[in-house]
Amino acid sequence: MSSNADIYHEMIIDYSRNPVNYGKIENPDVTFHDSNPLCGDSIDIDMKIVDDKVSDIKFHGKGCAICMACSSVLTEITKGKGIEEVRNITKHDVLSELGLEHLQAVRIKCALLSLKVLKSALYSYLGKHMTDSQDVDKLKEEAANLY
Amino acid sequence: MSSNADIYHEMIIDYSRNPVNYGKIENPDVTFHDSNPLCGDSIDIDMKIVDDKVSDIKFHGKGCAICMACSSVLTEITKGKGIEEVRNITKHDVLSELGLEHLQAVRIKCALLSLKVLKSALYSYLGKHMTDSQDVDKLKEEAANLY
Amino acid sequence: MQSTQISFEKLRKDFPILQRTVRDNKTLVYLDNASTTQKPNQVIDAITDYYKNHNANIHRAVYALAEEATELYEATRDKIANFIHVKNREEIIFVRGTTEAINLVAYAWGRTHIQKDDIIVTTEYEHHSNIVPWQLLTQEKGAKLEYIRMDDNGELILDDLDKYLATGKVKLVTFSLMSNVLGTITDAEKIVSKCKEYGVLTLIDGAQAVPHMPVNIEKLDCDFFAFSGHKMLGPTGIGVLWVRKSVLQTMNPFHGGGDMIREVHKYETTWNDLPYKFEAGTPNIADVIGFGAAIDYLTNLGMDNVREHEIELTNYAIEKLSQINGLTIYGTKDISKRGGVISFNFADVHPHDVAQIIDEEGIAVRSGHHCAQVLMERLNVAATSRASFYIYNTKEEIDSLINSLNKVARIFKL
């Protein structure tokens, strides 16, 4: 296994200093906040959703380089995608983009906090627009099995 | 040190089967109840007090042979004594009468439960008849340092 | 499933204390297992290994030791889930023991769910830890505590339960799966299914059952379940509260502090996910890990085998004890309905005197009320002597017990 410190490559450092899609959206269609109870990282995500597509997405909050880099990458992946596609984004999609597949357990939570917030945001958006209660149940189960 | 089982000599067995001063007194001048939280032994003592003398004393309750024998001996020692004398009865007075000076810690509580009840009874009697608050304080301290 | 050819005699070597002598050079015969059990080297070594190689606070730090400690700690949660057949690991909360587990329910569930005139039902053969918390709660709330009575055979009179349930006021029924005095095994599935008809929650005190027989929480289908590590080869200071997730989600936090929070602000705070919401402060990390080793040990033995071994010992002991003149055994003699706990009285000799005399022979039994004074009142005795068995006990040890009772008879001229 490669050394843990190897994860601090150029791209991560750059993203952490210059995060992409950082900020707030005025009048977002959906917004969600969550934090990591153990380390105190906290992330907010705002989205505009037009025609079942994520037309705009921004995040803000506090976190380590890993958290900032992953949030940047995640919002880049998400922007412009259809809701169903976003629903299918996996942790692998985020981690592999940054070469973080082998992150240790306690740091995984830093890397995936923004994914958790994104999915929660999506579910709360979908929940509001769903009529079929079976769909809502499926959504809840998905949310529960996030990590 | 002698074996712990040696404590079960004739006198103890006899007292346990035929306790002395066992029973209740009608209209006692003072009565007190206490129990041993750890083993469940429980003892009540009733006394008649005439002219500052313990004119009659009886006990009843549940307990092991040690507890019964010590209660018997204690009431025998107490009967007819003046209040100040009773106040000065020590654990040694009870234990030595039965050769129990070396009793292990957990059994000491069985042996001395009735002494504790006797003293508490006495203090509650004295407390009621005292006018000097300094005396009452002294009494309280005495009670607190019983074992 | 394990083979039933396990040599229980051989596993004695895992327990260093069994080599000890006590008093006048007498071999220790430890028969107070319902109170606490002895510990095998495997458990002691797990604790030692933790302190010598992995000790660190858990969950919060990124360095190597903390990572290792967290993994070891959380692994026990999985072992427990597996051992008592629980699907959701986040339903398992670490506590000090059964007593804390039940009190946690009384505070974090009871304080918000019990109101004036509600009824909580317990039984006449409960341990104080399954009575006193409910007295405190019902007295505070103006609610009522009622008891399912016990018949002369040591079994619960379930008509009492029906009567209370019919009032429509019962909010919780709580009972031990095995009595720590009589060894009676409660018909839990019947009680739970009656309660479910009325939508009433059930708490099972598994302190005596989990160490001695297979327990399947899914099958029991109760809502709360509590047990202690030290009664099943594990260290002191660690126990488990299991709560069905849908009930756990309705509960307030118990202790406030580190680890149980999500975000703390000056005037408001949000809670961490389950089960951490209920595990405030630095937990008993080393003993959780030691407990994991105890569960491994029992899993390897197989709980069916443990139960079988104890049935054999209990049958043998009841047979031998029954032959002693003047000796009374309490509870049922039907072995399918009882575990390896035997309470008895010997003529008019007080249990303390029995215990003290046989202690001289190296025999450790418990005498007293066994934290079950309500049951003592019901049996109309001040106390009993109690012998209770575990995996390392042998028939020879029961013979020693019987012999030592002869000495009691001699001294007390029975």
Next chain:
Amino acid sequence: MQSTQISFEKLRKDFPILQRTVRDNKTLVYLDNASTTQKPNQVIDAITDYYKNHNANIHRAVYALAEEATELYEATRDKIANFIHVKNREEIIFVRGTTEAINLVAYAWGRTHIQKDDIIVTTEYEHHSNIVPWQLLTQEKGAKLEYIRMDDNGELILDDLDKYLATGKVKLVTFSLMSNVLGTITDAEKIVSKCKEYGVLTLIDGAQAVPHMPVNIEKLDCDFFAFSGHKMLGPTGIGVLWVRKSVLQTMNPFHGGGDMIREVHKYETTWNDLPYKFEAGTPNIADVIGFGAAIDYLTNLGMDNVREHEIELTNYAIEKLSQINGLTIYGTKDISKRGGVISFNFADVHPHDVAQIIDEEGIAVRSGHHCAQVLMERLNVAATSRASFYIYNTKEEIDSLINSLNKVARIFKL
């Protein structure tokens, strides 16, 4: 008093874990002692010896093992009384740790003594365990929680205390004797004497102070005092709550169960004597005994010497860290007002990233909010890195820390 010629270097051999390597064969440099400390062989052996030779449940049985276990257990209570200068052993209650201690007060004292509109005062630099229990209590009772603010030097602004006391509504003032983030030593005697003028009770969180400096409860003259064993060489799962007897006598029981009762009847119960009224259920016997060994160890060293050793290390570390460009140290640099806990931030690098990078070099420091989010808000940071020292740390280890920070600078191009 001990000689100050004690070789702290030599006592490292008592701590087996310090011989360990981590990650890529790096020597472990353990600098997270404010979180939990390592354990010497003497403590580990005391636990092992208990399980191998004396294990039994305490207080209740007459047989030899139970007698020995009870004596060992109660001996720790006397050692603690001696260590923190307490006259009445029955004022000392064993709990899991500081968190349980404070929650016990919030339940068993707070639930009956705090009413609507009462004020409880805490401080901005408290650990969550001295904030959240009071949030829960004041919210339940409609009372108020107020904070003594901290100045930029990391010291409390005691004018705030005066202001709250003047309202006449304060019932309790609670504060830590040493901050777990800044190391600030609180002027406890001044706070307590102010409170006494108003007849207000005081609780001191001694979790960080007791392990690192002489503490004299008689002199402090507070009403409640809490600390944890695992932060002072002792095992996990054991801590102490001390309560002044006259206050303890006004408190309801906390947990109901075995050992804390005098007589249990179906519908009413009376309580055991102090301190047992507050120790329900089988306690953490082995770890109480292990804790006794930890106290012996520290008593032998002498707490004055411990403090002196840490002053030396802290001075050295502050000097070295101050030379690093872009590194900010929080709190006072006046060593007489602080313990061996140093929180810092390094330029714009997040503390998690610092901790992870230096972990590769074997350095264990903590990064995060340190269960003090209110203080993080006050400092206006998301988190800090924290190095904290104990008796076995050396100047060479601080040099290693400094070196590893150079690697952080390289990677983050500082």
